[in-house]
Amino acid sequence: DAKTTQPTSMDCAEGRAANLPCNHSTISGNEYVYWYRQIHSQGPQYIIHGLKNNETNEMASLIITEDRKSSTLILPHATLRDTAVYYCIVRLRNFNKFYFGSGTKLNVKP
């Protein structure tokens, strides 16, 4: 069973915020939420991760609900170069196992 569920695709206007949702209703207390993106067929690129608190870095913000069953990745000002497949991933803490979902294809349009 998939550990994460994401919409297949989303559109976003250039310059606007992109909000990408992810459901991880079976997440345990020892599992982190990670976000990666993949442009064309290149290697996945790390964006952000968190356990239960909201996180922000230079690329994005991660909002995790209080019950930890879902999260949202926010790209504050999407550009055309942000067009990619975005993966929401659950990772067991201190363990080298990442569970990738099917990802969301984000299309940023001019």
Add this chain to the structure above:
Amino acid sequence: EAQVTQNPRYLITVTGKKLTVTCSQNMNHEYMSWYRQDPGLGLRQIYYSMNVEVTDKGDVPEGYKVSRKEKRNFPLILESPSPNQTSLYFCASTPTGDTEAFFGQGTRLTVV
């Protein structure tokens, strides 16, 4: 420059001919993994390694072998490739602790 290097980037081979895809990282990471990516299925973990001489199966290990004789290298071995192993393969390395994994640029394998 910190990186994960896979070779080859592209490979076409025939059924049954043994092959090895190499993966090397220069970041002194303990953890390394192999993934395959197929259309509509995302990335699925094949094997992972927590340290030298410590490896374990991921979600789709059938038909693959790995070894971890030294920290920097984690080769993926296909003893007898079959067409259903045609895929895009990624190697990743991760330091200990809860930080990000670094991915290689991928190896596109076609088995005919």
